[in-house]
Amino acid sequence: MREAIFIGYTDPHGMEFKFKLIHFLANKKLALKIEDEGDTLILPEVDNIEEIIELLRAWEENTIRQRENDPHYTLEIFLETLGNPAIE
Numbered sequence: 001m002r003e004a005i006f007i008g009y010t011d012p013h014g015m016e017f018k019f020k021l022i023h024f025l026a027n028k029k030l031a032l033k034i035e036d037e038g039d040t041l042i043l044p045e046v047d048n049i050e051e052i053i054e055l056l057r058a059w060e061e062n063t064i065r066q067r068e069n070d071p072h073y074t075l076e077i078f079l080e081t082l083g084n085p086a087i088e
Helices: 049-069
Strands: 002-010 016-024 032-036 039-042 076-079
Parallel strands (some): 016 076
Antiparallel strands (some): 002 016
16 A cells, blocks of 8 residues: 655746655655656655655755756656555
């Protein structure tokens, strides 16, 4: 069994961020999966949402720098567990 939370916001620079947060009740772990211009990066699992927020802030800062260099740059961020096949 898992729960999904969908979150979205627009930062002060007008950039839109969309999040999909899923955690598996069995292991209570969270992971950050970032899909960026067709590339995907999966960061290690973390134990709490505060760690996810720190990772998001770092990516937001990087995205703002990218946007300054390329006004058409977009970034979509998805939060989800890395998934345990035994749970799915």
